[in-house]
Amino acid sequence: MISLINLFNGMLWANSSMLIQESDKVSEPQELGPVLEPDPVAFSFQAPGWYFLGILVFLVFFYSLFRWIKKYRSNTYRREALRKVLELNDRDSEEDLSRQVLAVMTILKNVALKRYGRNTAATLYGNSWLKFLESKSKNTQFSQLEPMISRTIYENRPPNKNELNKLKNLSIKWIKTHA
Numbered sequence: 001m002i003s004l005i006n007l008f009n010g011m012l013w014a015n016s017s018m019l020i021q022e023s024d025k026v027s028e029p030q031e032l033g034p035v036l037e038p039d040p041v042a043f044s045f046q047a048p049g050w051y052f053l054g055i056l057v058f059l060v061f062f063y064s065l066f067r068w069i070k071k072y073r074s075n076t077y078r079r080e081a082l083r084k085v086l087e088l089n090d091r092d093s094e095e096d097l098s099r100q101v102l103a104v105m106t107i108l109k110n111v112a113l114k115r116y117g118r119n120t121a122a123t124l125y126g127n128s129w130l131k132f133l134e135s136k137s138k139n140t141q142f143s144q145l146e147p148m149i150s151r152t153i154y155e156n157r158p159p160n161k162n163e164l165n166k167l168k169n170l171s172i173k174w175i176k177t178h179a
Contacts, residue, residue: 077114081107081175085168094158101152101159104171108133111175126150137178140170 084107088100112121112132124132130142130149145167151157159167 077111078175081111082172085171085175088168097158097161097164098152098156100164101149101167104167105149105153108171108174111178112136115178133174133178137174140174140177142170142174145170 085104088103089096109121109129112124115121116136121132127143127146130146133142134140145163148159148163148167152159
């Protein structure tokens with residue numbers, strides 16, 4: 001058995017010394033010839049990945065269209081309210097100016113009822129109503145106009161044109177930006 005092990009070790013040493021001798025040799029460059037390139041792959045839409053991509057684009061388009069239509073329909077109340085506010089004409093009669101303030105406040109109340117529900121918006125009036133409007137949109141300072149609104153509604157005294165225009169512009173901004 002010992003002789004077998006010695007024979008095996010001898011073979012290992014012989015092979016390793018032969019490997020060391022071969023690695024010491026410097027190989028000379030050989031002429032390999034021109035590099036063979038494969039033919040170019042032809043482009044085609046027949047691959048299954050293109051069908052998948054086409055279906056995916058199709059689905060994303062129709063999903064986006066569906067979302068846009070849904071959002072457009074849900075904002076119909078905004079467009080109608082804006083149209084009503086913009087249709088109010090500035091006339092010089094005091095009675096007409098008072099009527100316009102009442103109309104703007106009615107439009108705002110209707111928008112709030114549609115957006116926030118009767119439980120939230122229906123019971124609000126006066127200063128709490130104006131604070132509610134301010135809380136639902138940025139940079140709409142309705143409380144600055146509270147004296148004019150109170151005079152017009154409760155004391156039946158007409159506003160001046162500048163106050164009315166300020167109320168209209170603030171209302172338009174609120175209708176466009178309320179959350």
